Amino acid sequence: MTTAVTLCCMVIEHGAPEPLYRQLAAIIRDRIASGEYPPRTRVPSITQLAAEHDIAEMTARKALDLLVGEGLLIAVSGRGTFVT
Amino acid sequence: MTTAVTLCCMVIEHGAPEPLYRQLAAIIRDRIASGEYPPRTRVPSITQLAAEHDIAEMTARKALDLLVGEGLLIAVSGRGTFVT
């Protein structure tokens, strides 16, 4: 028996029990784990993340801050945010 | 020879190279280390910290978030923020 991993359609839901910034952090965490965002590459900018997921920039920033705090990302002022 | 420890007048300075929220976090960290805020006790609320140090509530909140992330504090919704 195979294990079906359903990662399709990772969409942020307003009004979900999980807060928006945690939902976004989880999505990015998954993309890092899956190799979609390999080490040393740049993740989308705060502006891009906010636009793509239809959330406020502050909320996108909070998601990245969380992952930076976890050590998964490193933010470099003026350049972007990178996978460790 | 004695070692003089100057912890007097820990005042937050606007315009200092160190950002306000880091200054406040450092002050709280020192008070925990010195025993002024012993384990399991409550630190001042965000509203109190903001008023006492003449900074915005968001800035005080960010300082606490930083220390929560470091594991020095635990925030309990509706009750307060406590020293671990």
Next chain:
DNA sequence: GCCCATTTGTACGTATGTATG
């Protein structure tokens, strides 16, 4: 159970500064 004050949590808005290319 209910109301109220307090406190943290989440989310959005805005402005300015700093760093990079």
Next chain:
DNA sequence: GCATACATACGTACAAATGGG
């Protein structure tokens, strides 16, 4: 100089949890 991107800081509103009366 300029565009992009992160950093800091203030402002605001509402939700949720807690505890006291």
